[in-house]
Amino acid sequence: MNQFNVKELIAEQDYLELLSRRFPTISKAATEVINLKSILNLPKGTEHFLTDLHGEYEAFNHVMNNGSGVVKRRIIDTLGKFLSQNEINDLASLIYYPEEKLQLVKDQEENLSDWYEISIYRLIQVCRDASSKYTRSKVRKALPVDFAYIIEELLHEDEYRFNKKDYYNQIIQTIVELDRADDFIIAISAVIKRLTVDHLHIIGDVYDRGPGPHIIMDTLINHHSADIQWGNHDILWMGAAAGDRSCISNVLRISLRYANMDILEEGYGINLFPLATFAMNTYQGDNCQKFKPKLSADDIVPDADIDLLAKMHKAISIIQFKLEHETVLNHPEYEMQDRLLLDKINYDDYTITIGSDVYKLNLRTFPTIDPKEPWKLTAEEKSVIDKLRYSFLKSEKLQKHIRFMFAKGSIYLRYNNNLLFHASIPMNPDGTFKKIKLKGLEKTGKELLDQMEQMAREAYFGREKKNNSTDFLWYLWCHQDSPLFGKDKMATLERYLVDDKKPHKENYTPYYLLVNEEKTAKMILEEFGLDPETGHIINGHVPVKVGKGENPIKANGKLLVIDGGFAKAYQKETGIAGYTLIYNSYGLLLASHEPFESVEKAVNDGIDIRSTVRVVEKVVDRKKISDTDIGSNLKKQIYYLEMLLSAFHKGVIKEKI
Template sequence: MTSCKNSADLTEIINLKAIQALPKATEHFISDIHGEFEAFDHLKRSCSGIISIKIAELFSGELTQKEQNILCFTIYYPEEFIENKTYSSDQWKVLLNRLVKVTRHVSSKYTRSKVRKALPEEYAYIMEELLYQYDQDSNKQAYYDAIFQSIIDLDLASHFAVSLARVIQQFVVDHLHILGDIYDRGSHPDSIIDALMEVPSMDLQLGNHDIIWIGAYSGSLALLAIALRISLRYGHIRLLEEGYGIDLSRLAKFADKYYEDNPAFHPRGIDKNSIRPDKFLSITKMHQAISIIQFKLEGQIIDRRPDFKMDDRKQLHIMNEDYSQITIDGQTYPIENGCFQLVDPEKPYELTLGEELLILDLANQLQHSKRFKKHIDFLMSLGQLYTLNNGNLLFHGCMPCLPNGDFMPVTFQGKSYRGRSLMDFYDQAIHEAYNHPEITDDHATDLVWYIWCGEGSTLFGKKTMKTFERYFIPDKTTHKEPQNPYYEFRNHEDFCVKLLQEFGLDESGYIVNGHTPVKALKGERPIKAHGKCLVIDGGLSRAYQKETGLAGYTLIDNSNEVYLVAHHPFTSRANAIKNLQEELPQQEIVFKRATRKMVGQTDIGHQLSQQINDLLEK
């Protein structure tokens, strides 16, 4: 007999135990979005095809494939398919009935209390009545029809249907995992973050490209230069000028004074004929100016941080007098497309006065951009380098390893870190730099730059970054960036189990990685080590799709199974809607559970057990 006498406590214990007996809700994993807002938005709205699967199950034999596709897109994009549409009363009833049927199905895993809280306040009572049909003989059908008719008569059908569609999207996936790289390459990372800020339940693992922008806000002038360089390289100045309100006119004026046209710095992914020639040339010149500033600032970091061991990444002082050749490891290479007119041979890593004033002005603008600060604050409020979730390990990049498979020790300021302690150390440095954005050259801020490109970084995953070589040295043998041995060892089950154990997890879990696009064209598979490591680089960036042959993978973990979803390249929202581009997702089952996983077996279930014990001990 329990010693708990309070009836409210007893009721709560009954409620908590009942919740533990519910099926585990569905989790959705997405990685490497890279600014491709429309593709990401479609994945989020469609829940990587889960909605299409549910509709196929519910309406098999009742709706044609085209009718199913229309219903799917009505749920994905209710604004286009429902709002301001003229339907007859009967058509509205059919649509509302179908939407209610889907809503009832996808909400069945949740408690009535949780469902009620998720419903729009103005329709909560009506939706509850429609969702909970206890009468299997349809004795209440006239009652439900009356509800629908009243909604139609009051001219609320459109708004009510849109509300149902949004509720369906929310209920299909209970929790969203974002495994990093929201920024760079695509033009709308700001819109992605705005959308993520509306997600009710999610976690976020930081990616190497996110680190660039966090570091830029946190005072790293080198990472600011890198953020600007990558934006200019892909011609995405809209993000800077319109998204974050950064005035690039001083940079443009400065670059126009000192730089000329240079094919190595033409913006990628832009049709030269689709942009005004003067704008194209301006981007090309700004791209050169900020790249030289980056190389100088990086050299300064390397000089003041000998423990980074990155002297080989300084190239400005090893070119010949006229900057036509460079000698690396005893081998001399010609330089093409050089733009070193502001590099002083006597002090190659010292900024000119103009460069210094320029980068400080840009840093001041970025730190005082309210929208940018709001986005970085959001990333830092959720962002971690790794997450432990339901016995699984989630992180973006890698765990640096030695050739023998041991975790690589990395030493900073006389103290060595490896494995989990290395990730924890980096995470602490990122937060320290973020909390003191006014300091530009402290160890923590410089560490954020190291995390972007250092050999011992858990986000970079390579021996060295060859940015300089790729711009200026035509010999492609100098462009190679050898991967860390981790990327070979993650194919082996024993290594993956060792990594899980490093984080206090057992062999029943799995590892989820992003960061490296799966090259399906070359036969690479996203499932490694017999399902112990799953690679879900979304491949949403069009720059990768020639190598991958697809738009990457997302991951679904529900109560019955874990499976990967392979995606086709996404053209545009308008195209998808126009052509109803809906196909049942290409699923690759990682494993099916022998028995259905319940809430009681999850992290939430363990928390509920603790709450129950606390109540029993009162």
């Protein structure tokens, strides 16, 4: 126990008086110290890292359910000696999807009571193993109210103890007899999944491309412990929710490009009728061939709908190019003059000058563009974007999701000596941190990212007070100095209007070459106040092309890039269907996943995502809570509780009996 003199105690007397309201006696303060010191010696909780989900909610939900294979490993460790592989698969699918699995079993199983009793018994064994690294208090908080007492009894009683054997078995039998087995199985399956992963990290890009980012956000909001490092696609939706017109037009364009209207209309209640009406009227005789949506093999879209989507896609793309042009003109401090391209188009011969080169356009119909001021919106375009902006601002569900993104998110996170951020750190080619001027002051490294995050928060929460403040969220979406983007430009206009691929090239900023060197990774860790010898940088953003021999583990193990292609759009390029990272008390494990087939396959046939797990780093001594950030906070609490005990003993603070 720490020793304190009276002078030290008097200096902290005000705080100790406040603390004594919660721990009013020597007995209560001492009990809490005993509890906290004991917790420090428990194994470190399991952290789960995912990135670049891009709306693929079914694959995300499955990985959440199976904990990247952790749940099945629990089953094998607990019951592997007694169960066949088929039985292990069936029990795993029951835990992943209890409602669906129960319905299947009822249709197939002849002796349902026996199946219930055997399954409940097995689930209790797995749950007991999952709960073994936590205090009873923490486990109790994870239990559902309806079954809290029963589950706690079953978890902490030995079914083989002579005096309690019949008691234990009778609990299970009674659950079945009272027709509560379904509810119990659903409840205990949720507890197993809850206890398997202690904390979830999302390293950016929940949004865009896939069909269900709003479904993923609902899951994250209900998760017991999660954080998010913003990706460039997330910040785009955050800007749209703030009412930034350039961000709104980008969100709509990307949704139309992948025919994801359900996200906007059904997910967030965005009214697209004004855009649809405008597009049909303006591009009535234009088949908008270049703007046909990208459809997957599973998509079934009628030709008439494809025609409408293409027209809407073209309409919002032109609006976007105009709005972005005007944003650059309004912000000379962004130094994005090279992105002023609408006035570089020759509308007589349909060419565009980019740098010193002239390229042919693949479009010849621009009914809303005035060649003299090509960035000016027509009255109809302005009306459309204003109505869309109103719809984004008034979407309760979108605003709820984005407020959660701000509450649980950040540009970067330091967590258990690891540095988490989505994309990059602005750097110079010589390996130094790049100086960037914001609000008239030059900043670099950690200080720069802190300033950018503050400005992003001010842009959203102060959106009604300042003109053009939301433009900074668009800056973070596509500027070469944005740590969320990390390329020299976003060549959207070039890709849409020019077939020649030369101007499509987007070059990565120096970070991506430099950080492959161990010394650079260590320098970055030091800049953010982390131990360069034991810490790691964990990124997403850039898909790792496993099929071409790329390795997600870089810089001699200091950098882990875990974007392996959750988004189906990237899976041909990466050769896999995503990486996830697991950090438990034994070390770091990297899981690479094959594509998820379907919930039906998982339930009916016990088919899990096939995953390959490799050890990234194994610790010599198993990590305890005392080695974590939570442990550091607990040690501070112990310090002040021991100070309070000393104050009680020396009469500086009186017990409140």
